[in-house]
Amino acid sequence: xxxxxxxxxxxxxxxxxxxxxxxxxxxxxxxxxxxxxxxxxxxxxxxxxxxxxxxxxxxxxxxxxxxxxxxxxxxxxxxxxxxxxxxxxxxxxxxxxxxxxxxxxxxxxxxxxxxxxxxxxxxxxxxxxxxxxxxxxxxxxxxxxxxxxxxxxxxxxxxxxxxxxxxxxxxxxxxxxxxxxxxxxxxxxxxxxxxxxxxxxxxxxxxxxxxxxxxxxxxxxxxxxxxxxxxxxxxxxxxxxxxxxxxxxxxxxxxxxxxxxxxxxxxxxxxxxxxxxxxxxxxxxxxxxxxxxxxxxxxxxxxxxxxxxxxxxxxxxxxxxxxxxxxxxxxxxxxxxxxxxxxxxxxxxxxxxxxxxxxxxxxxxxxxxxxxxxxxxxxxxxxxxxxxxxxxxxxxxxxxxxxxxxxxxxxxxxxxxxxxxxxxxxxxxxxxxxxxxxxxxxxxxxxxxxxxxxxxxxxxxxxxxxxxxxxxxxxxxxxxxxxxxxxxxxxxxxxxxxxxxxxxxxxxxxxxxxxxxxxxxxxxxxxxxxxxxxxxxxxxxxxxxxxxxxxxxxxxxxxxxxxxxxxxxxxxxxxxxxxxxxxxxxxxxxxxxxxxxxxxxxx
Numbered sequence: 001x002x003x004x005x006x007x008x009x010x011x012x013x014x015x016x017x018x019x020x021x022x023x024x025x026x027x028x029x030x031x032x033x034x035x036x037x038x039x040x041x042x043x044x045x046x047x048x049x050x051x052x053x054x055x056x057x058x059x060x061x062x063x064x065x066x067x068x069x070x071x072x073x074x075x076x077x078x079x080x081x082x083x084x085x086x087x088x089x090x091x092x093x094x095x096x097x098x099x100x101x102x103x104x105x106x107x108x109x110x111x112x113x114x115x116x117x118x119x120x121x122x123x124x125x126x127x128x129x130x131x132x133x134x135x136x137x138x139x140x141x142x143x144x145x146x147x148x149x150x151x152x153x154x155x156x157x158x159x160x161x162x163x164x165x166x167x168x169x170x171x172x173x174x175x176x177x178x179x180x181x182x183x184x185x186x187x188x189x190x191x192x193x194x195x196x197x198x199x200x201x202x203x204x205x206x207x208x209x210x211x212x213x214x215x216x217x218x219x220x221x222x223x224x225x226x227x228x229x230x231x232x233x234x235x236x237x238x239x240x241x242x243x244x245x246x247x248x249x250x251x252x253x254x255x256x257x258x259x260x261x262x263x264x265x266x267x268x269x270x271x272x273x274x275x276x277x278x279x280x281x282x283x284x285x286x287x288x289x290x291x292x293x294x295x296x297x298x299x300x301x302x303x304x305x306x307x308x309x310x311x312x313x314x315x316x317x318x319x320x321x322x323x324x325x326x327x328x329x330x331x332x333x334x335x336x337x338x339x340x341x342x343x344x345x346x347x348x349x350x351x352x353x354x355x356x357x358x359x360x361x362x363x364x365x366x367x368x369x370x371x372x373x374x375x376x377x378x379x380x381x382x383x384x385x386x387x388x389x390x391x392x393x394x395x396x397x398x399x400x401x402x403x404x405x406x407x408x409x410x411x412x413x414x415x416x417x418x419x420x421x422x423x424x425x426x427x428x429x430x431x432x433x434x435x436x437x438x439x440x441x442x443x444x445x446x447x448x449x450x451x452x453x454x455x456x457x458x459x460x461x462x463x464x465x466x467x468x469x470x471x472x473x474x475x476x477x478x479x480x481x482x483x484x485x486x487x488x489x490x491x492x493x494x495x496x497x498x499x500x501x502x503x504x505x506x507x508x509x510x511x512x513x514x515x516x517x518x519x520x521x522x523x524x525x526x527x528x529x530x531x532x533x534x535x536x537x538x539x540x541x542x543x544x545x546x547x548x549x550x551x552x553x554x555x556x557x558x559x560x561x562x563x564x565x566x567x568x569x570x571x572x573x574x575x576x577x578x579x580x581x582x583x584x585x586x587x588x589x590x591x592x593x594x595x596x597x598x599x600x601x602x603x
Contacts, residue, residue: 063080063100063309063310063603064079064080064081064121065077065078065079065080065100065118065121065603066078066080066100066309066601066602066603067098067100067105067107067601067602067603068085068316068322068598068599068600068601069095069096069097069098069316069598069599069600069601069602070088070095070594070596070597070598070599071094071095071597071599072094072573072597073088073090073095073573073574073594073595073596073597074088074089074090074091074095075088075089075091075095075098075107076088076089076596076598077089077121077122077124078601079121080309080310080603083324083333083334083336084336085336086121086122087121087122087123087124088594089116089124090591091107091109091111091114092109092111093109093110093111094109094110095107095108095109095599096108096109096110096135096136096137096138097137097138097139097600097602098139098602099139099140099141099602100118100602100603101141101142101143101163102143102163103117103118103119103163104116104117104118104127104163104164105117105118105124106139106141106146107139108132108136108137108138108139108148109136110135110136111129111131111136112129112130112131112132112133112136113129113130113131113132113136113139113146113148113166114126114128114129114130115127115128115129115163115164115166127164128164128165128166130166132148132150132153132156133150133153134148134150134151134152134153134154134156135150135151135152135153135177136148136149136150136151137149137150137151137178137179137180138178138179138180138181139181140181140182140183140188141160141183142183143160143163144159144160144206145157145158145159145160145169145202145206146158146160146166147181147183147188148181149178149179149180149181149190149192150178151177151178151179151192152176152177153173153178154171154172154173154174154178155170155171155172155174155178155181155190156168156170156171156172157169157170157171157172157206157208159206169206169207170207170208172208174190174192174195174198175194175195176192176193176194176195176196177192177193177194177195178190178191178192178195179191179192179193179220180192180220180222180223182223182225183202184225184244186201186202187199187200187201187202187211187247187248188200188201188202188208189223189225189230189247191217191220191222191223191232192220193218193219193220196213196214196215196216196217196220197213197214197215197217197220197223197232198210198212198213199211199212199213199247199248201248211248211251211252212247212248212250212251212252212253212255213255214242214255216237217232217234217237217240218234218235218236218237219234219235219236219237220232220233220234220235221233221234221235221266221267222267222268224268224269224270224275225244225270226244226270226271226272226273227244228243228244228245228272228273229241229242229243229244229270229273229275229288230242230243230244230247231268231270231275233265233267233268233277237260238260238261238262238263238264238265239259239260239261239263239265239268239275239277240257240259240260240261241257241258241259241260241261241275241288242255242257242258243258259288259291261286263277263279263284264279265277265278265279265284266278266279266280266303266304266305267304267305267306268306269306269307269308271308273287273288273289274286274287274288275287275288276296276306276308276313277306278301278304278305278306278315279301280300280301280302280303280304281298281299281300281301282295282296282297282298282299282301283295283296283297283304283306283313283315284296296313296330297313297315297325297330299323301315301317301320302317302318302319302320303317303318304316304317304318304323305599305600305601307600307601307602307603308327309603311326311327311328312324312325312326312327312333313325313326313327313330314601316598316599316600316601317598318597318598318599319340319341319595319596319597320337320340320598321335321336321337321338321340321596321598322335322336322337322598322601323335324336336596336598337596338363338367338369338593338594338595338596339354339356339361339363339369339574339593339595339596340356340595341356341357341571341595342354342355342356342557342558342569342574342575342593342595343355343356343357343557343558344379344381344386344557344558344569345381345558345560345567345569345575345593346381346382346383346384346385346386346560347560347562347565347567347575347577347592348384348398348399348562350364350365350399351363351364351365351370351399352575352592352593353385353386353397353398353399354575354593355379355381355386356372358374358375358376359372359373359374359375360372360373360375360379360386360397362399363593367593367594373397373402375388375390375395375397376388376390377389377390377391377393377395378390380413380414381560382396382414382416382421383416384398384399385397385398385399387414389411389412389413389414391410391411392406392407392408392409392410392411392425393405393406393407393411394406394407394411394414394423394432396432405423405432405433405435407423407425407430407435408425409425409426409427409428410425410426411423411424411425412424412425412426413444413445414432415445415446415447417446417447417448418448419448420432420433420434420448421433422438422446422448424443424444424445424446426442427440427441427442428440428441429441429443429446429455438453438466439453439455439464441455441457442457443455443456443457444456444457444458444480444481444482444483445481445482445483445484446484447484447485447486447491449486451465451466451467452464452465452466453466454474454484454486454491455471456481456482456483456484456493457481458480458481459476459477459478459479459480459481460473460474460475460476460477460481461473461474461475461476461481461484461493461506462474474506475493475502475506477493477495477500479495479496479497479498480495480496481493481494481495482494482495482496485523487501487525487541488525489503489504490502490503490504490506490509491504491506492523492528492541494521496517497513497514497517498511498512498513498514499511499512499528499539499544501541501544510543510544511544512539512544512547514530516532517532518530518531518532518537519531519532519533519556520556520558520559522559522560522561523541523561524561524564525541526540526541526542526580527539527540527541527561527580527584528541529559529561529566531556531559533555533556534551534552534553534554534555534556535549535550535551535552536549536550536551536552536556536568536586537549537550538550538580538584540584546584547584548583548584548585550585550586552568552570554570554571554573555570555571556568556569556570557569557570557571564579564580565577565578565579565580566578566579566580566586567592569593571595573591573594573595574591574592574593574594574595575591575592575593576589576590576591576592577589577590577591577592578590
């Protein structure tokens with residue numbers, strides 16, 4: 001009897017233990033589910049009001065403001081009436097998509113979801129940010145529910161309270177990638193490579209139910225829809241047109257497109273039964289009723305995105321800026337851009353001079369373009385401006401003036417020294433300001449100290465005495481000497497394979513060699529900077545053994561040193577200024593000039 005009682009006691013203890021362990025497991029599963037999307041603010045209580053069954057338009061008529069998506073640059077606030085940019089905001093990461101809803105801007109970048117107060121578009125304020133742990137490529141909301149296309153991480157839905165606070169509703173993992181999400185009435189449309197297209201119905205309890213799918217897509221880029229038609233643009237298969245009712249009213253049936261057009265379109269926009277699509281050669285319009293096609297804009301573009309809004313065509317052309325056309329007349333109304341590209345630049349106290357390749361642009365400290373000038377020769381960067389070499393003529397451009405000088409022979413180089421600016425011609429060297437010949441013979445570079453000129457001629461340095469007119473040999477290198485610079489206690493000689501530091505008598509003090517030939521090399525009184533691709537190397541002039549190699553995110557296009565700062569220009573980022581620490585680190589990063597990039601525009 002005692003044995004039976006003892007067994008029942010043990011059995012009861014085990015049952016209680018199992019129940020406790022089960023409760024703990026359920027608790028942690030619930031916690032993990034709640035944390036599958038990390039939020040930076042306190043979770044709010046679940047909202048149980050029925051969803052608003054309203055049509056969410058793809059473009060908003062009579063919108064007062066829009067947002068231009070700029071990729072790495074963040075986004076720009078666009079005044080629709082004035083047709084101009086009134087503010088710019090950097091999010092800290094590459095911006096993929098955005099939607100304006102009432103007084104709020106919902107944006108996704110590579111860090112996740114961000115919610116901004118958009119009630120004063122000139123003072124956009126970040127309210128909340130959330131990491132989705134995916135790619136956060138696209139966003140759609142109706143003010144009460146919010147959906148994020150999260151790449152390989154699937155589709156994520158949130159409850160919205162007061163337009164600001166979110167609570168994870170569903171995390172739907174799907175085969176392939178989710179790259180775009182759009183809401184229309186109570187339906188949700190999702191596309192992506194490897195996924196195809198899925199259509200969901202948003203239920204009263206704010207969950208979504210899949211009602212249709214179409215898997216005959218390879219690389220769907222974007223979708224556009226109206227109450228009658230649904231259009232998807234596939235990079236490989238072309239444009240496919242469906243009837244919206246086939247996708248939403250008849251559930252789980254064999255969906256087939258009305259038409260498949262083999263068009264090499266980059267973007268599409270559907271307005272009622274008219275489909276507008278853009279290519280690198282222009283913009284076309286096709287009627288979905290008559291199938292008649294018209295070319296309405298001709299031009300050379302680069303992956304342009306098209307949006308039709310309130311009687312205007314907006315073409316966002318990436319680094320080439322924003323084009324605005326009148327829809328009726330097809331006339332170009334306005335073109336918005338700051339700089340197309342930055343081939344080289346000169347940092348000034350008052351602003352920046354930029355070489356765009358065939359055009360010099362001056363931008364002041366307020367980042368406003370004050371003037372631009374065309375040039376046809378070769379540009380050489382100076383301390384305070386650009387020198388244009390055009391056969392035997394030199395034009396010097398600074399922030400306010402242009403100086404033109406001509407010489408007896410064709411010009412191949414310019415050298416600025418503390419004494420003068422020298423024009424290096426094919427057979428002689430001249431003074432830029434006085435026009436006089438200062439040295440007879442060919443040379444790569446020149447440096448002046450007091451009454452002596454030091455001439456770099458192929459692989460040797462020659463000293464020329466202005467008082468006596470005599471020359472003497474000073475230094476020989478087995479490599480071609482490209483530049484000579486004087487420093488406080490000697491010289492820096494840049495060759496095609498390395499750098500020498502010498503004393504005033506050209507005795508070698510230090511040397512280092514390049515592993516690979518640098519793309520760009522520049523120096524100030526403390527450091528040598530040279531780059532190969534996106535790799536920057538900093539060398540301490542006082543000790544060549546003190547070297548730091550820094551791998552930057554983007555290829556380096558140009559560099560400049562001014563007042564202890566290093567300025568670097570990047571292809572898609574613009575010009576950034578850095579301070580240099582004693583440990584050769586780049587700190588206090590500040591963007592001086594953005595390359596205006598218009599990836600897309602939303603209203």
